Amino acid sequence: MKRIDWYIIKQFLGTYFFAILLIISISVVFDINEKIDKFLKPEVPLEAIVFDYYLNFIPWFASMLSPLFTFIAVIFFTSKLADNSEIIAMLASGMSFRRLMLPYAISAAIIAAVTFILNAFIIPPANKVRIDFQNKYIKNKAVDYARNVQLEVEPGVIAYFDRYDNRSNMGYRFSLEHFEGKKLVSRLTAKSIKYDTLYHWTVIDYMIRDFDGMYEHITEGNRKDTTLTIVPSDFLISVNDCETMTSPELHEYIGRQKSRGIGNIQTFEIEYHKRYATIMAAFILTAIGASLSSRKIKGGMGMNIGIGLALSFSYILFMTVTATFAINGNASPMLAAWIPNILYTFIAIYLYRKAPR
Numbered sequence: 001m002k003r004i005d006w007y008i009i010k011q012f013l014g015t016y017f018f019a020i021l022l023i024i025s026i027s028v029v030f031d032i033n034e035k036i037d038k039f040l041k042p043e044v045p046l047e048a049i050v051f052d053y054y055l056n057f058i059p060w061f062a063s064m065l066s067p068l069f070t071f072i073a074v075i076f077f078t079s080k081l082a083d084n085s086e087i088i089a090m091l092a093s094g095m096s097f098r099r100l101m102l103p104y105a106i107s108a109a110i111i112a113a114v115t116f117i118l119n120a121f122i123i124p125p126a127n128k129v130r131i132d133f134q135n136k137y138i139k140n141k142a143v144d145y146a147r148n149v150q151l152e153v154e155p156g157v158i159a160y161f162d163r164y165d166n167r168s169n170m171g172y173r174f175s176l177e178h179f180e181g182k183k184l185v186s187r188l189t190a191k192s193i194k195y196d197t198l199y200h201w202t203v204i205d206y207m208i209r210d211f212d213g214m215y216e217h218i219t220e221g222n223r224k225d226t227t228l229t230i231v232p233s234d235f236l237i238s239v240n241d242c243e244t245m246t247s248p249e250l251h252e253y254i255g256r257q258k259s260r261g262i263g264n265i266q267t268f269e270i271e272y273h274k275r276y277a278t279i280m281a282a283f284i285l286t287a288i289g290a291s292l293s294s295r296k297i298k299g300g301m302g303m304n305i306g307i308g309l310a311l312s313f314s315y316i317l318f319m320t321v322t323a324t325f326a327i328n329g330n331a332s333p334m335l336a337a338w339i340p341n342i343l344y345t346f347i348a349i350y351l352y353r354k355a356p357r
Contacts (some may be wrong), residue, residue, distance in 0.1 A: 003090060004090065004095075005102060005106070006103075007101040007103075008100075008103035008104065008107070009103045009106060010224075011077045011081075011105055012073060012103070012104065012107035012144070013040075013073075013110065013111075014077075015072075015073040015076055015077040016073035016107075018073075019069045019072045019073050019076070020062050020069050020191055021357050022286040023065070024058055024061060024067070026057040027061055027062075028054065028057075028058070031057070035138060035247060037042050038137060038138050038259070041137070041337065043137070044070045044137045048133060048137070048245065049068065049133075052129050052130065052132075052133045052306050053130055053133045053134070056126035056127065056129050056130035057130055059118060059123055059126060060123055060126065060127055060130065060243075063115055063118050063119050063123055066111065066115045066282070067278065067281045067282065067285055067312065067314075067316065068312045068313070068316060069328070070108070070111055070281075070285050070286060070289075070309070071285045071286075071288070071312040071315075072308065072309070072312065073286070073289075073310055074104070074286050074289030074290055074293070074308075075289045075292065075293050075304055075305055075307075075308030075309075076288060076305060078111040078290050078293040078294055078304075079304040079305060080300055081294075082294055082295060082296045082297075082298060082304075083296060085296065087100070087296070087356070088296065088356075091356060095138045096098075097294070097355050097356065099307060100290075100294075101290060102289070103285070104286050104287075104290050104307075105283065107286070108282045108283045108286040109282075109283075111282050112278070112279045112280075112282035112283065113279075115193045115278055115279075116157055116270065116275065116276075116278065116279055118321055119247075119275045120246060120247035120275055121246050121247070123243075124244050124245050124246045124249075125244070125246075126185065126244065127243040127244045128244040131240050131243070131244060136307065137304070138259075140223055141238060141239060141240060142238050143166075143235075143236045143237060143238045144165065144166040144167050144236065145163070145164070145165055145166065146161070146163065146164045146236055147162065147163045147164075147237055148161075149161040149164060149235045149262060150161075151227055151230065151234065151235060151260040151262055152260040152261050153176070153229055153230055153260070154229060156178060156179045156180065157173070157177070157178055157179075158176070158177045158221060159176050159228065159230060160174065160175045161174055161193075161235075162321065163171070164173075164232065164235070164236070166232055166236055169194055169195040169196075169223065169232070170192055170193070170194050170195075171192065171193045171194075171195070172191070172192050172193075173192075174186065174188075174189070174192065174193040174203065175189045175190075176188040176228075177329075184211060184214075185207045185211055185270050186208065186209065186210045186211065186215065187208070187211075188206060188209075189201065189206065189207050189209075190203040190205060190206035191204060191205040191206075192204045192205065195231070199227050199228060199229055199230070199231065200225065200227060201224075201225075201226055201227070201228050202223055202224070202225050202226070203223070203224045203226060204223055205219055205221065205226075206220070206224055207219070207220045207221060208220075218355075230260075232258075232259070234257065234262070235262065237264060237265070239267065241268070242267050242270075242271040243271065243352055245268075245355075247272065247275055250268060250272045251272060253265075253268060254268050254272060266326050266327045266333050267327060269322050269326075269333035269334070270326050270327070270333045270337055270356050273333055273334045273336075273337035273338065274319075274323075274337045275338075276306070276318065277337045277338050277340075277341055278293070280341045281315075281340075281341055281344075283350050284341055284344050284345055285312065285315065285344070286312060287351075288344065288347055288351055289308055290309075290355075291348065291352045291354065291355040292304060292307060292308060292351050292352035293305075293308065294355055294356055295355065295356050303324060311347075315333065315340055315344060318339070318340045318343070319337075319340045322335075322336040322337075322339045322340065323337075
Protein backbone atom coordinates (compact mmCIF):
# COMPACT_ATOMS: atom_id res chain seq x y z
CA MET A 1 0.00 0.00 0.00
CA LYS A 2 1.43 3.33 -1.09
CA ARG A 3 0.41 6.89 -0.40
CA ILE A 4 -1.49 7.06 -3.68
CA ASP A 5 -3.53 3.99 -2.64
CA TRP A 6 -4.53 5.60 0.65
CA TYR A 7 -5.38 8.78 -1.24
CA ILE A 8 -7.75 6.95 -3.64
CA ILE A 9 -9.34 4.91 -0.83
CA LYS A 10 -9.91 8.08 1.18
CA GLN A 11 -11.46 9.82 -1.83
CA PHE A 12 -13.63 6.78 -2.67
CA LEU A 13 -15.02 6.18 0.81
CA GLY A 14 -15.33 9.88 1.57
CA THR A 15 -17.37 10.50 -1.58
CA TYR A 16 -19.44 7.35 -0.90
CA PHE A 17 -20.47 8.49 2.58
CA PHE A 18 -21.03 12.05 1.37
CA ALA A 19 -23.38 10.73 -1.34
CA ILE A 20 -25.25 8.69 1.30
CA LEU A 21 -25.57 11.73 3.58
CA LEU A 22 -26.77 13.95 0.75
CA ILE A 23 -29.32 11.57 -0.80
CA ILE A 24 -30.59 10.28 2.56
CA SER A 25 -31.17 13.87 3.74
CA ILE A 26 -33.23 14.59 0.62
CA SER A 27 -35.12 11.30 0.95
CA VAL A 28 -36.00 11.96 4.61
CA VAL A 29 -37.36 15.42 3.70
CA PHE A 30 -39.55 13.95 0.95
CA ASP A 31 -40.68 11.11 3.24
CA ILE A 32 -41.67 13.56 5.98
CA ASN A 33 -43.57 15.65 3.44
CA GLU A 34 -45.43 12.55 2.22
CA LYS A 35 -46.37 11.31 5.71
CA ILE A 36 -46.79 14.62 7.55
CA ASP A 37 -50.56 14.17 7.87
CA LYS A 38 -50.01 10.82 9.61
CA PHE A 39 -47.26 12.17 11.88
CA LEU A 40 -49.42 15.10 13.07
CA LYS A 41 -52.07 12.83 14.55
CA PRO A 42 -52.13 13.11 18.37
CA GLU A 43 -51.75 9.36 18.91
CA VAL A 44 -48.40 9.26 17.05
CA PRO A 45 -45.61 10.09 19.55
CA LEU A 46 -42.65 12.16 18.33
CA GLU A 47 -40.25 9.77 20.06
CA ALA A 48 -41.59 6.85 18.02
CA ILE A 49 -41.28 8.84 14.78
CA VAL A 50 -37.62 9.64 15.46
CA PHE A 51 -36.36 6.46 17.12
CA ASP A 52 -38.69 3.71 15.86
CA TYR A 53 -39.14 4.93 12.30
CA TYR A 54 -36.41 7.26 11.02
CA LEU A 55 -33.56 5.80 13.04
CA ASN A 56 -34.33 2.48 11.32
CA PHE A 57 -35.45 3.96 7.97
CA ILE A 58 -32.08 5.59 7.26
CA PRO A 59 -29.87 2.44 7.38
CA TRP A 60 -32.49 0.43 5.47
CA PHE A 61 -32.74 3.00 2.70
CA ALA A 62 -28.95 3.45 2.55
CA SER A 63 -28.32 -0.30 2.21
CA MET A 64 -31.06 -0.66 -0.41
CA LEU A 65 -29.39 1.96 -2.62
CA SER A 66 -25.81 1.04 -1.75
CA PRO A 67 -25.00 0.01 -5.38
CA LEU A 68 -26.22 3.42 -6.56
CA PHE A 69 -24.13 5.25 -3.95
CA THR A 70 -21.07 3.17 -4.87
CA PHE A 71 -21.45 3.95 -8.54
CA ILE A 72 -22.03 7.66 -7.98
CA ALA A 73 -18.99 7.86 -5.70
CA VAL A 74 -16.68 6.16 -8.21
CA ILE A 75 -17.94 8.19 -11.16
CA PHE A 76 -17.73 11.50 -9.31
CA PHE A 77 -14.27 11.31 -7.74
CA THR A 78 -12.64 9.41 -10.66
CA SER A 79 -13.98 11.98 -13.13
CA LYS A 80 -12.53 14.68 -10.90
CA LEU A 81 -9.15 12.91 -10.87
CA ALA A 82 -9.24 12.60 -14.65
CA ASP A 83 -10.33 16.22 -15.11
CA ASN A 84 -7.37 17.35 -12.99
CA SER A 85 -5.03 15.13 -15.08
CA GLU A 86 -4.10 13.14 -11.94
CA ILE A 87 -4.83 9.78 -13.63
CA ILE A 88 -2.70 10.82 -16.61
CA ALA A 89 0.15 11.54 -14.20
CA MET A 90 -0.26 8.16 -12.49
CA LEU A 91 -0.20 6.24 -15.77
CA ALA A 92 2.70 8.35 -17.10
CA SER A 93 4.75 7.48 -14.02
CA GLY A 94 4.63 3.81 -15.01
CA MET A 95 1.61 2.67 -12.98
CA SER A 96 -0.57 0.28 -14.97
CA PHE A 97 -4.33 0.67 -15.03
CA ARG A 98 -4.58 -2.76 -13.42
CA ARG A 99 -2.42 -1.55 -10.52
CA LEU A 100 -4.51 1.61 -10.32
CA MET A 101 -7.59 -0.56 -9.71
CA LEU A 102 -6.13 -2.04 -6.49
CA PRO A 103 -7.33 0.73 -4.11
CA TYR A 104 -10.68 0.70 -5.91
CA ALA A 105 -11.00 -3.05 -5.24
CA ILE A 106 -10.05 -2.58 -1.56
CA SER A 107 -12.65 0.20 -1.15
CA ALA A 108 -15.30 -1.92 -2.89
CA ALA A 109 -14.45 -4.84 -0.57
CA ILE A 110 -14.92 -2.62 2.49
CA ILE A 111 -18.28 -1.37 1.21
CA ALA A 112 -19.40 -4.90 0.24
CA ALA A 113 -18.44 -6.36 3.64
CA VAL A 114 -20.14 -3.61 5.63
CA THR A 115 -23.26 -3.73 3.44
CA PHE A 116 -23.54 -7.52 3.75
CA ILE A 117 -23.17 -7.47 7.54
CA LEU A 118 -25.81 -4.75 7.78
CA ASN A 119 -28.24 -6.54 5.41
CA ALA A 120 -27.71 -9.98 6.90
CA PHE A 121 -27.67 -9.31 10.65
CA ILE A 122 -28.24 -5.72 11.76
CA ILE A 123 -30.90 -4.14 9.55
CA PRO A 124 -33.53 -6.99 9.72
CA PRO A 125 -34.23 -6.50 13.48
CA ALA A 126 -34.37 -2.75 12.87
CA ASN A 127 -36.78 -3.32 9.99
CA LYS A 128 -39.13 -5.15 12.32
CA VAL A 129 -39.42 -2.04 14.51
CA ARG A 130 -39.84 0.21 11.46
CA ILE A 131 -42.51 -1.99 9.86
CA ASP A 132 -44.40 -2.33 13.15
CA PHE A 133 -44.49 1.47 13.33
CA GLN A 134 -45.77 1.70 9.74
CA ASN A 135 -48.46 -0.92 10.35
CA LYS A 136 -49.59 0.81 13.54
CA TYR A 137 -49.55 4.48 12.55
CA ILE A 138 -49.25 4.85 8.74
CA LYS A 139 -50.75 1.95 6.79
CA ASN A 140 -51.32 -1.58 8.01
CA LYS A 141 -49.93 -4.04 5.48
CA ALA A 142 -49.84 -6.99 7.85
CA VAL A 143 -51.72 -10.11 6.71
CA ASP A 144 -54.23 -11.08 9.41
CA TYR A 145 -56.50 -13.40 7.41
CA ALA A 146 -56.06 -16.47 5.22
CA ARG A 147 -58.32 -18.95 3.43
CA ASN A 148 -57.84 -22.50 2.15
CA VAL A 149 -54.50 -23.08 3.87
CA GLN A 150 -52.95 -26.52 3.40
CA LEU A 151 -49.46 -27.42 4.57
CA GLU A 152 -47.37 -30.36 5.73
CA VAL A 153 -46.81 -30.20 9.47
CA GLU A 154 -44.26 -33.02 9.34
CA PRO A 155 -43.68 -35.96 6.98
CA GLY A 156 -47.01 -37.72 6.48
CA VAL A 157 -49.07 -35.17 8.46
CA ILE A 158 -51.18 -32.67 6.49
CA ALA A 159 -53.05 -29.76 8.10
CA TYR A 160 -55.86 -27.75 6.52
CA PHE A 161 -57.64 -24.53 7.56
CA ASP A 162 -60.72 -23.34 5.71
CA ARG A 163 -59.92 -19.89 7.11
CA TYR A 164 -57.75 -18.37 9.82
CA ASP A 165 -58.12 -15.03 11.62
CA ASN A 166 -54.92 -13.78 13.25
CA ARG A 167 -56.71 -11.09 15.26
CA SER A 168 -58.55 -13.72 17.30
CA ASN A 169 -55.91 -16.46 16.79
CA MET A 170 -58.71 -18.72 15.56
CA GLY A 171 -58.89 -21.16 12.65
CA TYR A 172 -62.13 -22.63 11.35
CA ARG A 173 -63.07 -25.98 9.72
CA PHE A 174 -59.72 -27.49 10.61
CA SER A 175 -58.50 -30.95 9.67
CA LEU A 176 -55.35 -32.94 10.40
CA GLU A 177 -54.61 -36.08 8.37
CA HIS A 178 -51.98 -38.75 9.13
CA PHE A 179 -50.65 -40.90 6.30
CA GLU A 180 -48.43 -43.94 6.25
CA GLY A 181 -47.15 -43.94 2.71
CA LYS A 182 -50.28 -43.34 0.64
CA LYS A 183 -52.61 -44.85 3.25
CA LEU A 184 -54.74 -42.60 5.47
CA VAL A 185 -54.56 -43.93 9.05
CA SER A 186 -56.12 -41.10 11.05
CA ARG A 187 -58.10 -37.93 10.47
CA LEU A 188 -58.96 -35.21 12.96
CA THR A 189 -61.65 -32.65 12.11
CA ALA A 190 -62.70 -29.69 14.25
CA LYS A 191 -65.10 -26.79 13.94
CA SER A 192 -62.38 -24.46 15.15
CA ILE A 193 -58.83 -24.39 16.50
CA LYS A 194 -57.14 -21.73 18.64
CA TYR A 195 -53.46 -20.82 18.64
CA ASP A 196 -52.02 -20.25 22.10
CA THR A 197 -48.23 -20.08 22.28
CA LEU A 198 -45.35 -21.54 20.27
CA TYR A 199 -46.60 -24.82 18.71
CA HIS A 200 -49.46 -25.08 21.25
CA TRP A 201 -52.99 -25.29 19.79
CA THR A 202 -56.44 -26.13 21.18
CA VAL A 203 -58.97 -27.93 18.96
CA ILE A 204 -62.65 -27.23 19.70
CA ASP A 205 -65.60 -29.54 18.92
CA TYR A 206 -63.42 -32.19 17.36
CA MET A 207 -63.79 -35.72 16.03
CA ILE A 208 -60.92 -38.18 15.49
CA ARG A 209 -61.35 -41.12 13.11
CA ASP A 210 -58.67 -43.85 13.38
CA PHE A 211 -58.71 -46.32 10.47
CA ASP A 212 -57.78 -49.98 10.80
CA GLY A 213 -58.48 -51.83 7.58
CA MET A 214 -62.26 -51.95 7.13
CA TYR A 215 -62.84 -50.68 10.67
CA GLU A 216 -62.62 -47.27 12.21
CA HIS A 217 -62.58 -45.92 15.75
CA ILE A 218 -64.25 -42.57 16.42
CA THR A 219 -63.35 -40.25 19.30
CA GLU A 220 -65.25 -37.00 19.93
CA GLY A 221 -64.77 -34.18 22.39
CA ASN A 222 -65.27 -30.48 23.12
CA ARG A 223 -61.69 -29.32 23.68
CA LYS A 224 -58.30 -30.92 23.26
CA ASP A 225 -54.84 -29.40 23.69
CA THR A 226 -52.31 -30.52 21.11
CA THR A 227 -48.86 -29.69 19.80
CA LEU A 228 -48.44 -28.82 16.12
CA THR A 229 -45.07 -27.69 14.76
CA ILE A 230 -46.63 -24.79 12.86
CA VAL A 231 -47.23 -21.16 13.77
CA PRO A 232 -49.51 -18.61 12.05
CA SER A 233 -46.52 -16.83 10.49
CA ASP A 234 -45.92 -19.98 8.40
CA PHE A 235 -48.97 -19.17 6.28
CA LEU A 236 -49.80 -15.52 7.09
CA ILE A 237 -47.12 -14.09 4.82
CA SER A 238 -46.82 -10.29 4.50
CA VAL A 239 -44.91 -8.59 1.72
CA ASN A 240 -42.35 -7.12 4.15
CA ASP A 241 -41.75 -10.22 6.28
CA CYS A 242 -38.57 -11.14 4.39
CA GLU A 243 -36.98 -7.81 5.39
CA THR A 244 -37.31 -8.62 9.11
CA MET A 245 -35.32 -11.87 9.02
CA THR A 246 -31.57 -12.24 9.34
CA SER A 247 -29.90 -14.33 6.63
CA PRO A 248 -29.69 -17.51 8.80
CA GLU A 249 -33.36 -17.09 9.77
CA LEU A 250 -34.27 -16.52 6.13
CA HIS A 251 -32.41 -19.65 5.01
CA GLU A 252 -34.11 -21.75 7.71
CA TYR A 253 -37.53 -20.29 6.91
CA ILE A 254 -37.22 -20.99 3.16
CA GLY A 255 -36.16 -24.59 3.81
CA ARG A 256 -39.02 -25.16 6.25
CA GLN A 257 -41.63 -23.65 3.93
CA LYS A 258 -40.41 -25.70 0.95
CA SER A 259 -40.59 -28.90 2.98
CA ARG A 260 -44.19 -28.06 3.88
CA GLY A 261 -45.22 -27.46 0.29
CA ILE A 262 -45.88 -23.72 0.66
CA GLY A 263 -45.26 -22.11 -2.71
CA ASN A 264 -45.54 -18.32 -2.28
CA ILE A 265 -42.03 -17.78 -0.93
CA GLN A 266 -40.37 -16.34 -4.04
CA THR A 267 -40.00 -12.94 -2.34
CA PHE A 268 -38.07 -14.55 0.51
CA GLU A 269 -35.78 -16.42 -1.88
CA ILE A 270 -35.10 -13.26 -3.90
CA GLU A 271 -34.25 -11.33 -0.72
CA TYR A 272 -31.90 -14.10 0.42
CA HIS A 273 -29.99 -14.31 -2.88
CA LYS A 274 -29.99 -10.53 -3.36
CA ARG A 275 -28.03 -10.07 -0.13
CA TYR A 276 -25.20 -12.14 -1.60
CA ALA A 277 -25.52 -10.66 -5.08
CA THR A 278 -24.99 -7.19 -3.58
CA ILE A 279 -21.45 -8.22 -2.63
CA MET A 280 -20.50 -8.75 -6.27
CA ALA A 281 -22.46 -5.67 -7.33
CA ALA A 282 -20.06 -3.45 -5.38
CA PHE A 283 -17.07 -4.79 -7.35
CA ILE A 284 -18.81 -4.81 -10.74
CA LEU A 285 -20.15 -1.26 -10.48
CA THR A 286 -16.81 -0.04 -9.15
CA ALA A 287 -15.03 -1.52 -12.17
CA ILE A 288 -17.58 0.01 -14.56
CA GLY A 289 -17.40 3.41 -12.89
CA ALA A 290 -13.60 3.54 -12.77
CA SER A 291 -13.18 2.34 -16.36
CA LEU A 292 -15.82 4.72 -17.68
CA SER A 293 -14.66 7.88 -15.93
CA SER A 294 -10.87 7.45 -15.90
CA ARG A 295 -10.47 8.98 -19.36
CA LYS A 296 -10.29 12.77 -19.59
CA ILE A 297 -12.90 13.86 -22.10
CA LYS A 298 -13.85 17.14 -23.68
CA GLY A 299 -16.59 18.92 -21.78
CA GLY A 300 -15.45 17.92 -18.30
CA MET A 301 -16.92 15.31 -15.99
CA GLY A 302 -20.59 16.13 -16.64
CA MET A 303 -20.83 13.55 -19.42
CA ASN A 304 -19.27 10.83 -17.21
CA ILE A 305 -21.65 11.59 -14.36
CA GLY A 306 -24.63 11.51 -16.73
CA ILE A 307 -23.63 8.16 -18.23
CA GLY A 308 -22.88 6.79 -14.77
CA LEU A 309 -26.28 7.79 -13.39
CA ALA A 310 -28.00 6.25 -16.42
CA LEU A 311 -26.14 2.96 -15.93
CA SER A 312 -26.75 2.87 -12.18
CA PHE A 313 -30.48 3.53 -12.52
CA SER A 314 -30.72 0.96 -15.30
CA TYR A 315 -29.05 -1.57 -12.99
CA ILE A 316 -31.60 -0.93 -10.23
CA LEU A 317 -34.45 -1.04 -12.76
CA PHE A 318 -33.15 -4.33 -14.16
CA MET A 319 -33.04 -5.82 -10.65
CA THR A 320 -36.67 -4.81 -10.13
CA VAL A 321 -37.79 -6.29 -13.46
CA THR A 322 -36.05 -9.64 -12.91
CA ALA A 323 -37.45 -9.83 -9.36
CA THR A 324 -40.95 -9.35 -10.81
CA PHE A 325 -40.36 -12.25 -13.21
CA ALA A 326 -39.31 -14.47 -10.30
CA ILE A 327 -42.33 -13.50 -8.17
CA ASN A 328 -44.63 -14.36 -11.09
CA GLY A 329 -42.97 -17.75 -11.39
CA ASN A 330 -41.33 -17.06 -14.77
CA ALA A 331 -37.75 -17.23 -13.49
CA SER A 332 -35.70 -18.79 -10.71
CA PRO A 333 -35.27 -16.44 -7.69
CA MET A 334 -31.54 -17.14 -7.63
CA LEU A 335 -31.23 -16.39 -11.35
CA ALA A 336 -33.33 -13.24 -10.95
CA ALA A 337 -31.00 -11.94 -8.24
CA TRP A 338 -27.83 -12.67 -10.25
CA ILE A 339 -28.87 -11.80 -13.85
CA PRO A 340 -28.09 -8.06 -13.41
CA ASN A 341 -24.62 -8.93 -12.08
CA ILE A 342 -23.98 -11.33 -14.96
CA LEU A 343 -25.02 -8.79 -17.59
CA TYR A 344 -23.10 -5.92 -16.04
CA THR A 345 -20.00 -8.10 -15.66
CA PHE A 346 -19.76 -8.18 -19.46
CA ILE A 347 -20.21 -4.40 -19.54
CA ALA A 348 -17.44 -4.05 -16.94
CA ILE A 349 -15.07 -6.27 -18.96
CA TYR A 350 -15.73 -4.26 -22.14
CA LEU A 351 -15.18 -0.89 -20.45
CA TYR A 352 -12.09 -2.14 -18.62
CA ARG A 353 -10.50 -3.14 -21.92
CA LYS A 354 -11.32 0.28 -23.37
CA ALA A 355 -9.89 2.16 -20.35
CA PRO A 356 -6.72 4.26 -20.82
CA ARG A 357 -3.43 2.41 -20.36
